[in-house]
Amino acid sequence: MVAHLLKLKLLLLRNSLRRSTWQLVGVILGALYGLGLLGMIVAGLIALGALDLELMRTVVVLGGSAAVLGWVVIPLVASGVDMTLDPARFVTFTIPLRQLMTGLTLSGVIGIPGAVTLIAFLALTLTWIRYPIAALAAAICAVCAVLLCVAGSRLVTTAGTALASFRRFRDVSSMVAIIPLVLLGPIFAGVTAGFRNSPEFAGELANILAWTPLGVFVAIPADLAAGDGLTALARLGIGLGAIAGVTYLWHASLSHALVTPPYNAVSRKPGGNVGLFARVPATPAGAVAARALTYWVRDPRYAASILVVPLLPILLWFISGDSGGFFLLNYLGPVTAFLLAWSISADISYDNTAFWMHLSAGVSGRADRAGRAAALLVFAVPVVLVFTIAPLWLSGSLADLPMMLGLAVGTLLTGTGFASVVSARYTYNVPLPGESPFKTPPGTGFSMLAIQGIGWVVLMVLLAPEVGLAIAYLATGSTVFGWLTLCAGVVVGTAVFYGGIRIGGAWYDKRGPELLEAVAVNK
Amino acid sequence: MPPAPEPSGRSGGSQAPGVRPALALRGLAKRFGDRIAVNGIDLDVPTGSFYGLVGPNGAGKTTTLSMATGLLRPDYGQIWVHGVDVWRAPLEAKKLMGILPDGVRLFDRLTGEQLVTYAGLLRGMDREEVAVRVSDLLEALDLVEDAGTLVVDYSAGMTKKIALASALVHAPRLLVLDEPFESVDPVSAANIRDILATYASGGGTVIVSSHVMDLVQRMCDHVAVIAAGTVLAAGTVDDVRGDATLEDRFVELVGGRNPGAGLAWLRTS
Numbered sequence: 039m040v041a042h043l044l045k046l047k048l049l050l051l052r053n054s055l056r057r058s059t060w061q062l063v064g065v066i067l068g069a070l071y072g073l074g075l076l077g078m079i080v081a082g083l084i085a086l087g088a089l090d091l092e093l094m095r096t097v098v099v100l101g102g103s104a105a106v107l108g109w110v111v112i113p114l115v116a117s118g119v120d121m122t123l124d125p126a127r128f129v130t131f132t133i134p135l136r137q138l139m140t141g142l143t144l145s146g147v148i149g150i151p152g153a154v155t156l157i158a159f160l161a162l163t164l165t166w167i168r169y170p171i172a173a174l175a176a177a178i179c180a181v182c183a184v185l186l187c188v189a190g191s192r193l194v195t196t197a198g199t200a201l202a203s204f205r206r207f208r209d210v211s212s213m214v215a216i217i218p219l220v221l222l223g224p225i226f227a228g229v230t231a232g233f234r235n236s237p238e239f240a241g242e243l244a245n246i247l248a249w250t251p252l253g254v255f256v257a258i259p260a261d262l263a264a265g266d267g268l269t270a271l272a273r274l275g276i277g278l279g280a281i282a283g284v285t286y287l288w289h290a291s292l293s294h295a296l297v298t299p300p301y302n303a304v305s306r307k308p309g310g311n312v313g314l315f316a317r318v319p320a321t322p323a324g325a326v327a328a329r330a331l332t333y334w335v336r337d338p339r340y341a342a343s344i345l346v347v348p349l350l351p352i353l354l355w356f357i358s359g360d361s362g363g364f365f366l367l368n369y370l371g372p373v374t375a376f377l378l379a380w381s382i383s384a385d386i387s388y389d390n391t392a393f394w395m396h397l398s399a400g401v402s403g404r405a406d407r408a409g410r411a412a413a414l415l416v417f418a419v420p421v422v423l424v425f426t427i428a429p430l431w432l433s434g435s436l437a438d439l440p441m442m443l444g445l446a447v448g449t450l451l452t453g454t455g456f457a458s459v460v461s462a463r464y465t466y467n468v469p470l471p472g473e474s475p476f477k478t479p480p481g482t483g484f485s486m487l488a489i490q491g492i493g494w495v496v497l498m499v500l501l502a503p504e505v506g507l508a509i510a511y512l513a514t515g516s517t518v519f520g521w522l523t524l525c526a527g528v529v530v531g532t533a534v535f536y537g538g539i540r541i542g543g544a545w546y547d548k549r550g551p552e553l554l555e556a557v558a559v560n561k
Numbered sequence: 562m563p564p565a566p567e568p569s570g571r572s573g574g575s576q577a578p579g580v581r582p583a584l585a586l587r588g589l590a591k592r593f594g595d596r597i598a599v600n601g602i603d604l605d606v607p608t609g610s611f612y613g614l615v616g617p618n619g620a621g622k623t624t625t626l627s628m629a630t631g632l633l634r635p636d637y638g639q640i641w642v643h644g645v646d647v648w649r650a651p652l653e654a655k656k657l658m659g660i661l662p663d664g665v666r667l668f669d670r671l672t673g674e675q676l677v678t679y680a681g682l683l684r685g686m687d688r689e690e691v692a693v694r695v696s697d698l699l700e701a702l703d704l705v706e707d708a709g710t711l712v713v714d715y716s717a718g719m720t721k722k723i724a725l726a727s728a729l730v731h732a733p734r735l736l737v738l739d740e741p742f743e744s745v746d747p748v749s750a751a752n753i754r755d756i757l758a759t760y761a762s763g764g765g766t767v768i769v770s771s772h773v774m775d776l777v778q779r780m781c782d783h784v785a786v787i788a789a790g791t792v793l794a795a796g797t798v799d800d801v802r803g804d805a806t807l808e809d810r811f812v813e814l815v816g817g818r819n820p821g822a823g824l825a826w827l828r829t830s
Contacts, residue, residue, distance in 0.1 A: 310708070321685065332675070336670040
């Protein structure tokens with residue numbers, strides 16, 4: 039039975055690669071990236087072995103704890119990271135619980151994250167190679183640590199399954215999860231600053247972590263290397279206890295989940311309110327705009343992007359704070375304009391096969407393009423204006439306003455126009471409707487990077503007039519160039535916007551059925 | 562644009578000669594990789610008929626209907642809807658059709674009411690007209706109580722019904738429904754049958770694909786049997802089935818029954 043589960047996991051992995059060549063290319067690139075990362079970690083761990091004992095211990099405990107924490111937290115953040123062997127799918131089979139758990143645990147190690155973690159932990163053996171006993175213990179502890187990782191993540195997923203069956207919970211959790219991800223930089227920087235300000239901080243943190251389940255297994259070899267067998271024994275007790283506890287809790291929640299089918303309680307709501315559809319012009323383009331705007335609020339994949347917008351000032355403030363002078367914060371407007379404009383570049387991929395409705399209704403390409411662009415501009419224009427004016431006003435550099443406004447407006451209009459062309463022509467795998475915004479279907483990476491990378495280059499070329507004039511303004515300080523930037527932004531931006539709607543619309547009219555076929559592959 | 566074909570007489574002679582069929586397919590073919598899904602289909606669907614399209618799983622029904630409705634570009638062949646070439650004048654042809662495809666998503670983050678309104682507005686109808694028709698349709702399909710619920714929270718049967726409402730809202734002359742009764746409860750199915758029968762008697766044409774033979778025999782006046790991408794038989798239901806039931810005739814045409822090969826070990830007593 040355990041072998042069956044492992045075979046199933048491998049089969050699923052293999053079949054998911056068969057669906058398209060580009061997915062395979064993406065997975066291979068992903069694997070290469072993983073291998074590169076792993077190589078660096080292993081090399082680092084070997085090099086670490088030459089340092090003094092106290093430092094080795096601190097680094098190893100902090101790194102190991104982070105890895106265990108990651109295994110437990112990531113499934114919470116990205117709901118459904120690996121649900122290929124979702125316990126709910128085994129409900130109808132009479133698999134003895136013990137075998138099911140063993141199978142699920144082992145299958146958790148299969149796959150890129152599991153393999154990388156296991157090898158990285160095993161590499162600790164090489165770190166401790168100067169201390170034979172510690173090295174031996176490191177090998178055993180590596181296996182224990184990985185077991186704890188997998189069991190912990192399975193516990194979190196199983197416990198989360200019940201909650202995740204409520205659509206509303208899924209929607210909200212997947213949106214909110216983006217906040218810590220976006221602020222990852224500032225958080226890391228805060229922690230780094232903590233280390234820098236007080237060198238003892240890292241040591242103290244490692245001391246504490248070494249007594250928690252997160253760090254025990256990596257701390258044991260350090261104890262043995264220092265000749266402190268008793269402490270090692272105590273830690274082993276804590277670690278094994280943690281494994282037993284987690285396994286027990288997982289056992290309990292799994293046996294509960296297996297007899298409690300997910301049930302989505304939905305309250306029935308009578309109609310009478312069509313929302314935005316009553317407020318837009320009664321034209322196909324208006325209807326598309328109303329639908330798109332409704333999705334910006336209701337679909338977590340779109341709403342997550344909106345949630346990021348208020349975080350952008352914090353992010354830029356933080357990045358520019360490092361270099362001093364909050365120079366970057368002044369460019370908040372153009373940066374926001376760029377991100378928002380580009381966010382509709384995969385609109386039809388996001389529709390997935392629901393796109394048939396536009397196709398069968400015979401919506402003209404221009405109406406479709408214009409509706410989606412209008413939905414974006416309705417909220418993007420005020421946001422970008424505020425984000426352009428406020429930082430300049432706060433930093434007392436309102437003199438730069440014409441230039442900055444030209445840059446922001448130009449980027450928004452040009453970007454929206456260009457994105458309207460891109461989304462009518464190119465599709466790539468994106469999270470499906472109803473999936474977490476973070477779920478990247480395997481193999482997304484390559485085609486997405488190619489389209490986005492080339493797209494950004496083209497966008498930069500289209501923005502050349504505004505950027506050139508802005509640079510001239512910054513170099514000479516002449517207000518003429520500032521006002522010229524504003525003119526260029528409005529004129530060139532409007533031209534590219536209209537051109538984008540027309541060209542994108544023409545492409546859309548010509549290739550509608552092919553677009554539908556392309557998005558249907560990803561389902 | 563070549564002239565639309567006269568009825569070939571293949572689907573039974575109930576039509577006066579010279580009347581253009583609601584849907585005409587000529588030499589339709591489609592290949593996916595090295596698998597031929599549709600292998601040269603000719604078919605005439607007379608105006609005002611209630612036409613059943615039956616066939617085993619994977620026979621090419623959905624592919625044929627996707628090509629006929631302008632969702633999938635055919636490799637070969639031509640399609641006319643009331644004399645309008647679907648792939649030469651798609652916008653004109655699509656105005657005449659209402660479709661319910663199978664196995665595709667809907668914009669399911671809209672409420673049921675919003676979705677049908679969206680379908681109407683996309684067709685360029687005016688707002689008041691859409692509002693009246695939407696409430697009529699919700700009433701007729703027994704979805705009033707759930708009109709404000711998001712479609713993503715609908716059951717499978719309710720989803721079929723709201724998709725059907727979206728296909729009907731612009732009062733098309735030809736309805737193409739792929740598996741419209743799948744997972745629909747019996748009461749709703751009876752209501753839908755009544756709506757469709759009234760629609761057909763009022764001059765509209767309905768094409769349904771199904772593999773429930775009883776349903777097709779009871780509901781449709783014409784039927785085409787499709788297997789492996791070709792038409793095996795087409796005409797009025799009575800012509801096709803002869804003396805037998807449609808199901809028996811279907812099995813006879815399609816083959817694949819293995820009589821007597823029971824699962825002996827399945828006997829429990």
